[in-house]
Amino acid sequence: MANDLFNSFMNGPDEKGRFGDFGGRFVSETLMPLILSLEEEYEKAKTDESFWAEMDDLWTHYVGRPSPLYYAEGLTKHLGGAKIYLKRDELNHTGAHKINNVLGQILLARRMGKTRIIAETGAGQHGVATATVCAKFGLKCVVYMGAHDVERQAPNVFRMQLLGAEVIPVTSGRGTLKDAMNDALRDWVTNVHDTFYCIGTVAGPHPYPAMVRDFQAIIGKEAKAQMLAAEDRLPDTIIAAIGGGSNAMGLFFPFLDDESVRIIGVEAGGKGVNMKMEHCASLTGGRPGVLHGNRTYLLQDDDGQILEGHSISAGLDYPGIGPEHSWLHEIGRAEYVAITDDEALEAFQLCCTTEGIIPALEPSHALAHVMKIAPDLPADHIICMNMCGRGDKDIFTVAKHLGVEMVRGD
Amino acid sequence: MTRIDDTFAALKADSKKAFVAYIMAGDTDEATSLEVMQGLPGAGVDIIELGIPFTDPMADGPTIQLAGQRALAAGMTLQKTLDMAAAFRKGDDKTPIVLMGYYNPIYNRGVDKFLVDAKAAGIDGLIVVDLPPEEDEELCLPAQAAGMNFIRLATPTTDDKRLPKVLQNTSGFLYYVSITGITGAAEASAEDVAPEVARIKAASDIPVIVGFGVNTPEKAQAIAGVADGTVVGSAIVSQIAAGKPVAEVLAFVKTLADGAHRA
Numbered sequence: 001m002a003n004d005l006f007n008s009f010m011n012g013p014d015e016k017g018r019f020g021d022f023g024g025r026f027v028s029e030t031l032m033p034l035i036l037s038l039e040e041e042y043e044k045a046k047t048d049e050s051f052w053a054e055m056d057d058l059w060t061h062y063v064g065r066p067s068p069l070y071y072a073e074g075l076t077k078h079l080g081g082a083k084i085y086l087k088r089d090e091l092n093h094t095g096a097h098k099i100n101n102v103l104g105q106i107l108l109a110r111r112m113g114k115t116r117i118i119a120e121t122g123a124g125q126h127g128v129a130t131a132t133v134c135a136k137f138g139l140k141c142v143v144y145m146g147a148h149d150v151e152r153q154a155p156n157v158f159r160m161q162l163l164g165a166e167v168i169p170v171t172s173g174r175g176t177l178k179d180a181m182n183d184a185l186r187d188w189v190t191n192v193h194d195t196f197y198c199i200g201t202v203a204g205p206h207p208y209p210a211m212v213r214d215f216q217a218i219i220g221k222e223a224k225a226q227m228l229a230a231e232d233r234l235p236d237t238i239i240a241a242i243g244g245g246s247n248a249m250g251l252f253f254p255f256l257d258d259e260s261v262r263i264i265g266v267e268a269g270g271k272g273v274n275m276k277m278e279h280c281a282s283l284t285g286g287r288p289g290v291l292h293g294n295r296t297y298l299l300q301d302d303d304g305q306i307l308e309g310h311s312i313s314a315g316l317d318y319p320g321i322g323p324e325h326s327w328l329h330e331i332g333r334a335e336y337v338a339i340t341d342d343e344a345l346e347a348f349q350l351c352c353t354t355e356g357i358i359p360a361l362e363p364s365h366a367l368a369h370v371m372k373i374a375p376d377l378p379a380d381h382i383i384c385m386n387m388c389g390r391g392d393k394d395i396f397t398v399a400k401h402l403g404v405e406m407v408r409g410d
Numbered sequence: 411m412t413r414i415d416d417t418f419a420a421l422k423a424d425s426k427k428a429f430v431a432y433i434m435a436g437d438t439d440e441a442t443s444l445e446v447m448q449g450l451p452g453a454g455v456d457i458i459e460l461g462i463p464f465t466d467p468m469a470d471g472p473t474i475q476l477a478g479q480r481a482l483a484a485g486m487t488l489q490k491t492l493d494m495a496a497a498f499r500k501g502d503d504k505t506p507i508v509l510m511g512y513y514n515p516i517y518n519r520g521v522d523k524f525l526v527d528a529k530a531a532g533i534d535g536l537i538v539v540d541l542p543p544e545e546d547e548e549l550c551l552p553a554q555a556a557g558m559n560f561i562r563l564a565t566p567t568t569d570d571k572r573l574p575k576v577l578q579n580t581s582g583f584l585y586y587v588s589i590t591g592i593t594g595a596a597e598a599s600a601e602d603v604a605p606e607v608a609r610i611k612a613a614s615d616i617p618v619i620v621g622f623g624v625n626t627p628e629k630a631q632a633i634a635g636v637a638d639g640t641v642v643g644s645a646i647v648s649q650i651a652a653g654k655p656v657a658e659v660l661a662f663v664k665t666l667a668d669g670a671h672r673a
Contacts, residue, residue, distance in 0.1 A: 026540040030565040190591040303487040304518025306465045
């Protein structure tokens, strides 16, 4: 894995928006001119120092970056093997990594003169981040959220409303994250002139997968520098949870050409990848297809109809995955594994009691895999895991699964 | 020359506009939709658009979304859609059939295999909503090489700079989407559509058919009047959704076809 220009893993996508076979621009003609103009604007911004200066300022003073790289001594001792570091992106304003990307897209929207922002959300973290930045900049915000997710993520729905966003429960299809994305696309196709679609993950038509990755890559850039400062070397293994895969892509990207670094993405195994449709592990249990503007691994049936996944975590409950992950999977640069609901719940509790950190259910999946591999690794093996969100939003779900009855309200 | 080309040549000779009807394959079940399809030519339909059901129809409004869900719930598949076309072909070798849908079911089957099977089933053209010109190598070019028309959508956002790209590999006819939006949502007006069709006509000789938001005989007449014909989908699907008997659905289709043919 050489670092020269020609053998780098960091050159994608190509001019057609492809990472190998994956990615592309599979959208209706109405949207095509819109994504071309977005691409043009993003290409301009990418090399514009004033754009990144504004981002840096907001990241520092509004989001609270850099997020700490924290040596998790309690977990390390408990597991008795590898040395575990957590990249604390749950400490960001709004409680997750999502805002890293939202800031970038909203700054672009402002440059493009768009006044109305739409977004899809699953767990509600991307919706909250979008509503937050829209409130700051005085932009109208409409968030599409599956009716099922509205129910299981009630605190985030109220947060978005407090921030002035309109939350539209999506009942089309089966009312989940993929249906929310369908309805957001239907909105965009209808309101082409004033509306900017702020996608929350590294999926969708080109340039979204590359653009969102570039905005999230701040996670990996910081982690690399912080690790060098703390240990004077790179980590041996980096791990992150994957729904669409934006926090993972953000952590992985700056390490892709570092041959010594093992890269592991953790998908939601739900009730087990072998039980049909009871998981969201696109790479472990799906195959390539075309949905939401890109070719990538999808959960689908024999007829090419998209299947609904299942995960305890609303943020991972998506039948696809970002196209760059599909590519990294196929070329073997990254490994992808699946963790079940029960394993994630166990990790969630362990993190609470050993580190005093209540993690979101999404990174609990990554932590569950750390729990699996760390005990068998030597003490000088360094693992860096992205703690991409905090768990306040999940306490009701966890309580329910643990059989604890909580009394809500006053 | 495909059946589509023949149809437009014949309509032109008669100075008639085309009436195109859309139904969803397998809605509300296989037998019903085949019966409707078989009755369409008799109701004055010149070209049939047969929808391939898909779980995630991103460009469609609730009417077509629900039609797809009903069809899938009744067990419809891409194979059964092709079987339905083949069954129709046994009794009608003249009316063009255009399959309309989304790419994934086709990609999942394999493009080469799909084209062979579709050709054998008597399919004349394809409209695949999520394949813009930028993705022509996926299906558009192989379909044309297999002797099938690939019908492209042009929309109000297709500006003069982009129009040549949209027209380049289009064959059979061009489907002009009269509104920015989803199927069955907003109303199209002939005044807005006329200059857009004129703009396309100035750049190409290909027939231009206008759809989205056409739902009455009057509208069909007005829209067909400023183009080479018109498409009605959601309004027909609504009749099927309401559980109207096939004869009643076809009588409604006939009023729309008569409207378009008066233009």
